[in-house]
Amino acid sequence: LAAARDEHRPAVPAPPEAAPSAEELRATHARLADALAARGPEWTSDVVRHRAYADPLAARALFDAAFDEADAQTRWARCELLLEAARADAELLTALAERTDAPRAWVTGWGALTTRVEERARHLRVRLAFADDLMKSALVLERDFMRAEWARLRDAAAEPRWMVHIEAHGGMGKTTCLRWLSARCCVPNGIPYARLDFDFRDPETPPARALGALERLVAQLHLQVPGGALETPLHDLRAAARADHAEASGPYAPPTPDAPATEAAAARDFGTRLGHVLASRVAGPVVVVLDTLEDAILRLQGPMLLALLDALAAVHAVFPRLRVYLAGRFDLFVRLDGFAAAYGPVTRRLHGAPAADAAPGGDAAVSTGPGRFTPAESLAYLVAVRGLPDGAAVRAIVEVARGLPFALSLFADDWQAQGGLSEADVRSAPGPDLYYLVRRVLDRVAPHAPVVCWVLRYGAVPRRLTRRFVEAVMLPELRATLGAIGADDPCDDPLRDRDELRAFFAEHAGVRGVPPEALDAARAWPELERFAGSASFVSADAREPGVLVLHDDVVRPMRRALRAQQAPVFRRLHERAARYYAAEAAATDPRTHPESWARRMRAALYHALELGLDVTARWREAVRQGERIGLDLALRVASLPLDVLAEEDDRADPPAPPAGGARDEPER
Numbered sequence: 001l002a003a004a005r006d007e008h009r010p011a012v013p014a015p016p017e018a019a020p021s022a023e024e025l026r027a028t029h030a031r032l033a034d035a036l037a038a039r040g041p042e043w044t045s046d047v048v049r050h051r052a053y054a055d056p057l058a059a060r061a062l063f064d065a066a067f068d069e070a071d072a073q074t075r076w077a078r079c080e081l082l083l084e085a086a087r088a089d090a091e092l093l094t095a096l097a098e099r100t101d102a103p104r105a106w107v108t109g110w111g112a113l114t115t116r117v118e119e120r121a122r123h124l125r126v127r128l129a130f131a132d133d134l135m136k137s138a139l140v141l142e143r144d145f146m147r148a149e150w151a152r153l154r155d156a157a158a159e160p161r162w163m164v165h166i167e168a169h170g171g172m173g174k175t176t177c178l179r180w181l182s183a184r185c186c187v188p189n190g191i192p193y194a195r196l197d198f199d200f201r202d203p204e205t206p207p208a209r210a211l212g213a214l215e216r217l218v219a220q221l222h223l224q225v226p227g228g229a230l231e232t233p234l235h236d237l238r239a240a241a242r243a244d245h246a247e248a249s250g251p252y253a254p255p256t257p258d259a260p261a262t263e264a265a266a267a268r269d270f271g272t273r274l275g276h277v278l279a280s281r282v283a284g285p286v287v288v289v290l291d292t293l294e295d296a297i298l299r300l301q302g303p304m305l306l307a308l309l310d311a312l313a314a315v316h317a318v319f320p321r322l323r324v325y326l327a328g329r330f331d332l333f334v335r336l337d338g339f340a341a342a343y344g345p346v347t348r349r350l351h352g353a354p355a356a357d358a359a360p361g362g363d364a365a366v367s368t369g370p371g372r373f374t375p376a377e378s379l380a381y382l383v384a385v386r387g388l389p390d391g392a393a394v395r396a397i398v399e400v401a402r403g404l405p406f407a408l409s410l411f412a413d414d415w416q417a418q419g420g421l422s423e424a425d426v427r428s429a430p431g432p433d434l435y436y437l438v439r440r441v442l443d444r445v446a447p448h449a450p451v452v453c454w455v456l457r458y459g460a461v462p463r464r465l466t467r468r469f470v471e472a473v474m475l476p477e478l479r480a481t482l483g484a485i486g487a488d489d490p491c492d493d494p495l496r497d498r499d500e501l502r503a504f505f506a507e508h509a510g511v512r513g514v515p516p517e518a519l520d521a522a523r524a525w526p527e528l529e530r531f532a533g534s535a536s537f538v539s540a541d542a543r544e545p546g547v548l549v550l551h552d553d554v555v556r557p558m559r560r561a562l563r564a565q566q567a568p569v570f571r572r573l574h575e576r577a578a579r580y581y582a583a584e585a586a587a588t589d590p591r592t593h594p595e596s597w598a599r600r601m602r603a604a605l606y607h608a609l610e611l612g613l614d615v616t617a618r619w620r621e622a623v624r625q626g627e628r629i630g631l632d633l634a635l636r637v638a639s640l641p642l643d644v645l646a647e648e649d650d651r652a653d654p655p656a657p658p659a660g661g662a663r664d665e666p667e668r
Helices: 002-008 022-037 041-054 056-072 076-087 090-097 104-129 131-136 144-155 174-189 210-222 231-249 259-281 293-298 302-318 339-346 375-385 392-401 405-418 423-427 432-445 450-459 467-482 499-505 521-532 552-565 568-586 594-610 616-627 631-638 640-651
Strands: 163-167 193-197 286-291 322-328 347-351 366-368 538-540 548-550
Touching (some): 041 076, 056 104, 131 174, 174 193, 174 286, 193 210, 231 259, 293 302, 302 339, 375 392, 375 405, 392 423, 405 432, 432 499, 432 552, 450 499, 450 521, 450 552, 467 521, 467 568, 521 538, 552 568, 568 594
Parallel strands (some): 163 347, 286 322, 347 366
16 A cells, blocks of 8 residues: 555655855866876867866966967968867856865966967967968078068168169069968067058059058957957047048048148048057067059059058157068059158168169168069979979079069979979979969850850950840850951951960961850850859959959959950940940939949040040040049049059069169169
8 A cells, every 4th residue: 555655656756966165166077087087189179168267367277279280380270279179168268267165276377368268369360361461472482581670570670761662574473472471470479560552453442541450450459459448449530530521521522721631630630549559568569561553652642652652651750660562563662752852761671683782781771572483493493382393494494584483483383273383384484473374264254155255355355244234235246256266357356465375366266166046145255254153354343343354463464365366346445435335424424323334434535535535625624524522433434544654554564684784674
């Protein structure tokens, strides 16, 4: 009876076990950490998590060692895993630290660990922000001037020449050196670094005002300065930049005489404020880089650049450890009005050729910077950096490239892609720009979409493409060309191209492999769009859906080739394009679609200018029409002649390398 009664009696739950004490919790996690550590280094993140309960200082030491090792190997996924492990039980551990009976040493250790984790999290965010620089500087030959510049920067001593002007021709490695400085020197060593590159494909993308440019730089520094110290200044700067942009975009009013001074004063005020924040938070140097400045000068942005430099000078007045690098193809002392007078005394020049007045180890105004490699450097780059086997073919590359870093890089890329090159291959290769166009673009596109190669040939004339433009302007000329190759007087005869293009367009499947049905926008345009998502030579315009933009690597050499051939198709494409864009602009209301109207009007006038037509009256009327809508719109149309000047710079072949490899010819 008793057994039966017990069987049907409701079960009484057992009293809950007492919660473990903090000491028991720490002891349990200590045993878990020891057990996991014995399993091997792949369990390090779990060891950090459990060791934080028992001994936060030991957990911090283990976290530091594992994070630094992974960071040095660019294993950033592992860095993120370590951060997640160290933060996993932060809420519970913080609660334990707030208990009155918590050991003081343990509380201090937990505070040190949390501080370190946040520091390393900020470091990882910065590393990821400059990951592209790290990747693109992986195959850099560290030259003497680069190491000397890094040593000078690391010294952090105040020096009178706090601006550095890097001047060299294209392809000399200016940007690559700056990427090396950022991703492999400054960022790993905790030196805040910000760069604004004016190499924008769309002329409307660069900041038009100094406040907008300063905002982009401060936004990068905000990631790197500890404690969120730049959050409030950045917020205020963004508000001021937006207000400044709105004022410039509104209905046009004649500028007041003191407008430029007002803008410069506002930028200087923010510069002073930024300098005070940096002085209170940063013990070492801060680096700011303005790259590809020739594009800003060609776009009539000289006054904006000077206002931006004034703002940086205000930073330097409060924070003398600021270093500013100014890089480009132009001599700022000559091409930027007012620069020499304002900043000549505080600017040190890194010239692309050995400077006669450079005093080794001294504070000379001019010293050696990016330029052609010596034969020994060329060989070291190919063999030690790129891993090519020394031999006759590699020595031929050294001779043919004549020290141009861009050319050496292309030869090395092609060698590795093809599994090797012969000496004959090297000596028969075209110049660097056409070599890149044929080997790295056309040869790779042709097997998949031959018609795209022809779209690139004719698309280099307008550069910005839409499906309607391809259908109305380009495909009629392409059909005429493919039907008349070898005729007595064709509009475009690839047989007259330079050797490097003739071998492709006249003998390659680029001609024979284009079936008639492919010469239709319904097929050609999707093929080009497909490459826009995966290739570097064409990209979609994020500001204007349906527009594809060709890169300079295609545009410049292809335009030179068509001009050299004096092909009638070049003029015919400009004629068709001028009529097309004139009709598009006439059909667009600038009051409701100001951006589209400005682009189409600029394009119509540009192609007319390329035909040699006098468009002065049409240009002035377009500027007046833009003024009635807004100042920014008027400036976009008014700056059209600068596009033509930039086009003039493209007409000439790049300067020939000197016979002795000593100095380059002056920039044209």
